[in-house]
Amino acid sequence: MACSTNDLSSINSENPPIGNVFNLEQDWRHVDLPDTVVVLGSDMRNVPASERPQMRVSLENDFFLMRHEVTCGEFNALMNPSHGLVLKCSKKDVPATNVTFYDAVLYANELSKNQNMDTAYSYSVAVYDKDKHCVNLEGFVFHPEVNAFRLPTEAEWVYVASKNWDSAKGWTADNSEYKLHPVCSLASENDFCDMMGNAMEWVNDWLGNLQDTIVPNYVGATDGGAFDQRVVKGGSFRNAAATITLFSRGDVYKVTSSSLSDYLGFRLAFGSISNPTWMFGNGKISGSKIVPVASLNKLQSYISSKNIKLAFRDDLSGNLAYIDYMGSGLSVFEIDDSLDVYHPEISPDGKKVAFCTGIEGVSGESQLYVRDLNAEGANLVKLDVKNAAIPRWRVLDNGDTVIVYVSGSGNNSDDAEFSKSSTWQVAFARGQFGTPQKLFDGAYHGGISEDNGLAVSGSKLLRARIAASGATVMDNARDTVWFGGNQACNVSLAQDYSKRTLFLDFAGEAGKAFVGEKYAVHERLFVADSTGKLIQSVAAPPGYVLDHTEWVLKNGKFVVATLSNANGAHSKIVLMNLSDSSHIELVEGDELWHPSLWIDLDNSSSRDTGDISGETIDPSLDLDSVGVYFTEGMEWTHEVLAIKMKILFDYMDEIEYLCVGSSRVEDGIYATKITSGFAVNMGHPGNDMDASLYIAENYGFNHLKKLKAVVVALDFDLWQMTTEFTEKMFCCLPGFVYDANHAFWPDGLPTGFHVARDRSYKVSQAGHLLYYGSRGYLMNNPAEWGSVLVESDSTWADRNYAAVQWNLDRLSAFLSQAISKGIYVVGVVFPQNPAYKNTGSFGRYGPSRSVAERIMKALADMEQLYPNFVVMDENKMGNHDYTDSMALNSDHLSALGAELVSSRLDSLLESIIK
Structure with a gap:
């Protein structure tokens, strides 16, 4: 199947799906969507909050959908050879159940690969349980633009189900004898079948709030929120027909990507989705999707900190986006207002973020703001000056928290123009700005060292302001140009007392001489010491170049940066470790700019955070096992x-x-x-x-x-x-x-x-x-x-009744233990x-x-036996x-x-x- 077509009949006949497991004419139907609007959710008062209010979705992309749920035989035929996963089947033609969302995703990917196609899902690492079920896909990303096999979106599923909703043709608790039945065994020859009952079905969407609006090509929430919840549809053989609704989106318990049960299965869709729309956790609609790639455990292990926050600009919306890795798990929040956000920087305590409305290297007015780093972006305050750009937080020796900014951030290659701008400092306390104080001439927006002995700037030249002996850059200093006058940008001064300067270049002679080979613009990251001497260079990951590089706040080992692909899109944010030149991907999206990563190195101790100060650890304890009662990806x-x-x-x-x-x-x-x-x-x-x-x-x-x-x-x-x-x-x-x-x-x-x-x-x-x-x-x-x-x-x-008696005997044995302990x-x-x-x-x-009354009698007898x-x-x-x-x-x-x-x-x- 060519990626440019949406015609299922063009499937590669030389490599049929799993030895003709699927009969394309019998098992698939084309769904034509001419100006279709489908309704998700309900306006009824007594339904769960996740199912209110009604939301209209316009569907603009035709797709194919399986008539029936993937059967146990079909699943095993593909997944046993490829992943070693074998489901227990009562019959081969009953729905494949006891599958996680990720099992279904891997099945769809395998089917796409079997046809020499791109896959709709990508990931970095798959995690399996002892039975070979996939319980986590680290770095999981859904690619709606890819023409491939995938799960249907909730809106697609509801549209088809609404045309085929017939309780008389569904296996429900009313007629199923509480067991699965062969697929389509109640359906007419050409109908979609089992959309009501038989097996409940995974769909592609994360579970998120609905909004009273119309959303084009809705593909779900951007993530599953704090609880990693997914949408499931259609009810099953154990639900009465009267209780199965089109608008229901969940089950009795929270359904996560690693959930599995004997009544939960799936069917596949095929086709790409152009112009998809996601919705953030705060209900804001986005035409782009920002996906956290690094798992929480992986990031925390990599950077050796429990408290981590990432803020950045979503360049498609102009909004501030952030992830609080402890506060929101892997949820991305956008603060949506009229402000254009550039160069955000998280405050030293991790609670606020400063940003400006202008960008490095571009002349023009820029305003500076501070707001809370939360979903509401509360307590927004503006610095009342004409021009303020590229804010950087500092904590002074006297404990005061200040923000250093520049009055202009344009091209610094002209000495006269550069001197017209200046570097300023303003105190920030109790949610308010103090009185701005000019520090010196020149826009040194790359930062000031802790000892006030060095200030740096980039765009286009790597400029340094160096204090005279015994003085500071505020009073007695000289201005100079480093890096041989070669072009440089994205300059950032480390805040670890090392006075190291981080920057990117334009593949000039100075850089090539240091590296010893040619490279592309922004392909290498450079580090200079306190005198401007180059001491390190790290290459960008293959296929990318770097942009928007910054030291990780309060840390001199890590650098956060965006990666630009071959088309110039800033599609990833990465964390780079300069000690070993390694990196991990943090976030993937369309246009991700100006990252700021904050970590809490103090890990403040309290009972609530679980740290107990001053207690040593018995060296015999296995630290990989003690207290590991949960691992990422579990239910x-x-x-x-x-x-x-x-x-x-x-x-x-x-x-x-x-x-x-x-x-x-x-x-x-x-x-x-x-x-x-x-x-x-x-x-x-x-x-x-x-x-x-x-x-x-x-x-x-x-x-x-x-x-x-x-x-x-x-x-x-x-x-x-x-x-x-x-x-x-x-x-x-x-x-x-x-x-x-x-x-x-x-x-x-x-x-x-x-x-x-x-x-x-x-x-x-x-x-x-x-x-x-x-x-x-x-x-x-x-x-x-x-x-x-x-x-x-x-x-x-x-x-x-033997199962009941087992539980009664189990309780009796427990009561014997309890009475011996006086409990x-x-x-x-x-x-x-x-x-x-x-x-x-x-x-x-x-x-x-009648059995319940018998059990109550047995319990009453136990009361007499055990005082x-x-x-x-x-x-x-x-x-x-x-x-x-x-x-x-x-x-x-x-x-x-x-x-x-x-x-x-x-x-x-x-x-x-x-």
Whole structure:
């Protein structure tokens, strides 16, 4: 298939897809889009915030779409030889499920490569789990302009589904017997099939907010936000037809790129998307996409700092863009207003950014501003002078913070013109500018050294102002030209007391003499010492030249720069290490200018950041394993548990009540509202009872010396499972394996365990803030119980009561341990939609109501057997007093419901623990 055509029939017949796995006429349909507008989302009040309001999308690019979901047989035929991934199939013609988003992406890429085509997705490193599923693609970029196999966008999927939405032709909970069926087994010969039901489907989009507007060629959010969330569509065999909607964009739990389940699959699209539109997290629309390429772990390891921020100019919009690597993970934010932003520089404390409206080397007026480095760009202030360009922050010896700027930043090759401009300094404190002070004549915008002995400037000449002995550049200095008068630009003076000057040149004689060979303009980075002598040169990565080079703030080892490709587009920002001439790519986009990278070398110590000052680390500890409870690319539930593990260890000397369980605990127990004892909430999404008790036994019993009670969710509608989630959560992450190999440290944690653990704590700051202050509780706004959802065959326990008995026996063994330690156990049956009492199901996942009553009887018998065990039944077989406003959905509580549960739990704990 040629990249210039959008005709699927032109596929290379000499290299058919996987030995004719696909029949092009049977399996694909052309989708013609003449002036088509499709609606995403809903205006209904009771739908999740991510699905409101309605947003109209105009589609302008024809594409091809598979009639059906990729089958298990099709998937294995391609991915087993190429990636070693084999899915378990009940039948070869059922949808391929238990695939991550990245598995689907790799499948699309393999199909494109099989046809000798470019791929729609690129990445630097693929990360796999033990079963060969891809859980992360570092440097992942979607290229909509490439004519290739890919996932459909949400808008494309909705457009096709809206024309083929028929509950009578979908495998749903109403007719599926809660299992997958062969694709298209209910469809007419030419229809798109299974868009409602059978398998829920990955689409190409990140999950982002919708806006009440019309967006052309919408391809989703620029990233998945703090939680790396993706859009999934169409419902599955386990959802009732009445609950599957076109506007739904998610699942019960947060869906991330590494999520997989037995009801989630995908179908492919083919075709390029011209003039795509993304939307930033703040709802601003962008015709360009800015993609963070370096993973958070990779960047932090490369630069040896936890706190990192990058600011730069998006030249297509003229806006300030930034990434707060701890505050927003890998989200890019743009501050959209009428100001044209050039030469941004992050303040020494990392909280503000200064910028100007003029550019180096160009004469004309320029204004200087400072604003907060946040999504709103709050507290904008302007320096009230006629001309101010290229700001640089400094902290003076007396502790004052100032900004150095120049009154003109034009061509400096003419001595007379250069002397007409000057270098100034203005204090900045409490969000306000002080009175500007002229320092000297000449626009030395490359910076002033810490000892005030040197100032430099570029564009076109490399100029230096050198202080006389015992003086400063402010009073007694001489102006000179370095680099033999050859042309230079992008001059930056290191702020590490070395007085080294960084710059680019135009392939002049001085540079070639130093390098010893010819090179292209801006192809090499140069460093001069305090006397102007060249001491180092580093080549740009192959195929690129450098621009907008700057020292990394507060660091003399690293340089941040943009890369220009062969077409002159500033398409990447890179971080270069001058000590070994290596580099890593940070960001990819269309036109990325003037980067400023800030790192916090101090890593200020506090309990909240996890650093414990002055504590040494036991040399026997494996620092690659200690506390590594989360690695980038793992599912959201792993990140939540990693945050909860930090909470547990940080408060281990205070915890009296340990609350464990599923997302019903996470949403339903407000730890800080419990006053009779110090409580933490260890509940997390997708849990099972065995995994909950694993935490209580191995960490609670071993390390919580004040522990008086364990509160555990009795989610017996989830007792279809035994150890599945335990195996998923604890088998592979180094921290849990390391703890298990040391019997969970029964004699106490080794010296420095907390320090080593906190060095491994690499969750997103947004996730940390969401849970840490509430001691693990996740607050949700009131919604309503909504429709009754029965998402598995409610008679499962009638046929397999052995699974229920396994969980009862597991609980009984735990109660025996607890009573031997003098610890109480409270089992909470959380309220679910009261309308379940009008069905045959106890709750969202069954069991039948008769089996539920049998389980409640067994729990009552256990109360008699174990005097330390109390059942707190808040569901009462649906006859409870939790109103709509206390609900989040069919089986989770809002903040109001959590307050009521927590109040009742608090009273119960106070009554049983004297």
